[in-house]
Amino acid sequence: xxxxxxxxxxxxxxxxxxxxxxxxxxxxxxxxxxxxxxxxxxxxxxxxxxxxxxxxxxxxxxxxxxxxxxxxxxxxxxxxxxxxxxxxxxxxxxxxxxxxxxxxxxxxxxxxxxxxxxxxxxxxxxxxxxxxxxxxxxxxxxxxxxxxxxxxxxxxxxxxxxxxxxxxxxxxxxxxxxxxxxxxxxxxxxxxxxxxxxxxxxxxxxxxxxxxxxxxxxxxxxxxxxxxxxxxxxxxxxxxxxxxxxxxxxxxxxxxxxxxxxxxxxxxxxxxxxxxxxxxxxxxxxxxxxxxxxxxxxxxxxxxxxxxxxxxxxxxxxxxxxxxxxxxxxxxxxxxxxxxxxxxxxxxxxxxxxxxxxxxxxxxxxxxxxxxxxxxxxxxxxxxxxxxxxxxxxxxxxxxxxxxxxxxxxx
Numbered sequence: 251x252x253x254x255x256x257x258x259x260x261x262x263x264x265x266x267x268x269x270x271x272x273x274x275x276x277x278x279x280x281x282x283x284x285x286x287x288x289x290x291x292x293x294x295x296x297x298x299x300x301x302x303x304x305x306x307x308x309x310x311x312x313x314x315x316x317x318x319x320x321x322x323x324x325x326x327x328x329x330x331x332x333x334x335x336x337x338x339x340x341x342x343x344x345x346x347x348x349x350x351x352x353x354x355x356x357x358x359x360x361x362x363x364x365x366x367x368x369x370x371x372x373x374x375x376x377x378x379x380x381x382x383x384x385x386x387x388x389x390x391x392x393x394x395x396x397x398x399x400x401x402x403x404x405x406x407x408x409x410x411x412x413x414x415x416x417x418x419x420x421x422x423x424x425x426x427x428x429x430x431x432x433x434x435x436x437x438x439x440x441x442x443x444x445x446x447x448x449x450x451x452x453x454x455x456x457x458x459x460x461x462x463x464x465x466x467x468x469x470x471x472x473x474x475x476x477x478x479x480x481x482x483x484x485x486x487x488x489x490x491x492x493x494x495x496x497x498x499x500x501x502x503x504x505x506x507x508x509x510x511x512x513x514x515x516x517x518x519x520x521x522x523x524x525x526x527x528x529x530x531x532x533x534x535x536x537x538x539x540x541x542x543x544x545x546x547x548x549x550x551x552x553x554x555x556x557x558x559x560x561x562x563x564x565x566x567x568x569x570x571x572x573x574x575x576x577x578x579x580x581x582x583x584x585x586x587x588x589x590x591x592x593x594x595x596x597x598x599x600x601x602x603x604x605x606x607x608x609x610x611x612x613x614x615x616x617x618x619x620x621x622x623x624x625x626x627x628x629x630x631x632x633x634x635x636x637x638x639x640x641x642x643x644x645x646x647x648x649x650x651x652x653x654x655x656x657x658x659x660x661x
Contacts, residue, residue: 251587274472275482279407280413281551282321282465286456287497288548289368289403289541290361295498296521298448299505304433305502306448310502314495315454319641320457320611321465323634324421325487326615328466330625332475336559339613341536341624350610351559357459357606358556362581363588365548369583370633374521375534377417382534388542389582392549396571396578402471405550412543413493420500421535427507427528434506453645457495465490467558472527477628553577608645615642 299306324335332336336354339347398404465487467531469475474482508524509515515523525537540553557574615638618630 269308271472271474273406274654275474275486276410278400278408278465278468278472279486279493280478281405281468281547281554282461282490283417283493283497284409284413284544284547285461285464285555286317287501287544288361288365289545290364291452291456291540291547292501292521292544293368293496294452295501296505296515296524298434298445298452298508299502300515300520302445302448303509304430304437304506305442305444306437306502307434307507308444309449309452310498311438312449313456314491315500316453316641316644317457317494318491320462320607320639321487321491322484323638323641324462324611324614325466325469325483326480326630326634327618327625328463329483330477330480330628331474332626333624334467334470334558334563335614336563336591338617338624339608339610340614342421342617342621343570344476346613350613353606353609354463355556355561355660358552358559358582359581361364361459362549362552362556362578363585365545366578366582366585368616369542369547369549371519371522372538372540372545375487375519375531375538375539376542380647382543385474385585386547386582388549389578392546392553392578393575394576395474395550396553400595401567401571405554406468407552412547416543417595419496419498419540419597420497420504423520423528423533423536424500424507425526426429426533427504427511429503430510431503433510434503453607456498462607462610463558464551466554467555470563474631480628534652548577549581553581586633608642610636611642615639 296305298309302309315522327338328335333341336347336351339350341347364367364387367381369388370379370381370383371377371384373388379387395401395404395408468484469486475488505521505524508527511527513524513527515527522537522539523535527533527535527541553574557570557577561570561573565613615635617624618635620639622628622630
């Protein structure tokens with residue numbers, strides 16, 4: 251009688267892959283949010299709140315509405331197609347994707363110099379360090395993230411942690427500042443003043459340039475692609491938009507509370523002065539933490555996304571990480587040598603990225619409208635395409651309105 255072979259033990263089910271994917275999705279959500287709420291946005295919010303007061307609430311509302319229309323479409327199109335934005339661009343119009351890649355990469359360089367400058371300002375507020383030394387230390391921390399053997403996991407965890415810290419600290423300062431919420435609500439729908447350059451700069455700093463694609467490209471790396479994941483893609487993108495909106499509103503209310511109390515803000519770091527006026531020495535340290543966290547996550551997000559535009563899925567992880575390290579190191583060196591006032595650089599970067607937005611977003615919308623084959627046969631929702639087109643037309647108009655004022659920001 252032939253002996254039966256010993257039973258083969260069934261492999262134990264592991265939750266490693268699902269857990270890793272959930273972490274990556276959470277990281278994509280916070281990467282989008284923290285990239286949108288970088289040092290540029292904090293600086294812009296302070297500068298424009300001082301200039302416009304409660305009327306700036308209208309610009310916040312417009313930026314959130316545009317953010318919703320842009321991100322829902324970008325995440326859906328990139329996620330369902332499983333292709334990066336520049337690849338889609340080349341398939342829609344040969345060469346268009348590389349033009350987009352070049353613009354995003356250059357814009358990412360400009361923005362990341364400002365981000366590193368922001369980490370320096372944060373370190374200065376926290377410890378009194380020279381901003382340039384603080385910027386170099388922070389750039390080194392970002393480089394260590396990408397030199398890690400598990401760079402993707404390290405990226406996801408650090409942006410989630412720092413994003414949560416920012417929300418909690420801004421909530422505290424917003425409560426302490428006691429802003430005129432009623433006046434802000436009124437100006438949200440009936441603004442006392444509307445400034446097109448302000449709106450364009452804010453949109454450019456929150457959904458322009460590399461920021462548009464930060465979360466969506468990270469989504470691809472999580473493996474959440476194709477029509478079967480549409481619900482998951484939508485849910486994560488919506489949560490990211492909600493997180494972004496909460497952070498924007500809290501920061502605005504914190505600054506508005508200080509401005510409305512009669513405190514005069516001036517100088518190269520008005521945001522730090524506002525936090526100090528709201529909560530004293532503790533507020534200044536909190537500003538340092540918030541600003542540094544916002545800047546560091548934006549350094550990471552800008553580097554990751556910009557490099558994703560000049561590499562392909564076939565590029566080895568080690569090669570991509572080394573390119574990212576060089577990218578960060580170059581931006582840090584330019585910041586140290588340029589001597590440009592950080593506040594001016596941050597505002598300029600937002601306006602510049604606002605001009606890039608119409609090109610890339612227009613390419614993706616065309617793919618959704620006319621190139622169903624690129625979306626694996628997916629029937630793209632007309633309502634979603636409709637709000638995307640409206641947002642795109644608005645970005646065209648705002649971009650045109652801001653052209654005359656862009657050069658003035660650099661003077």
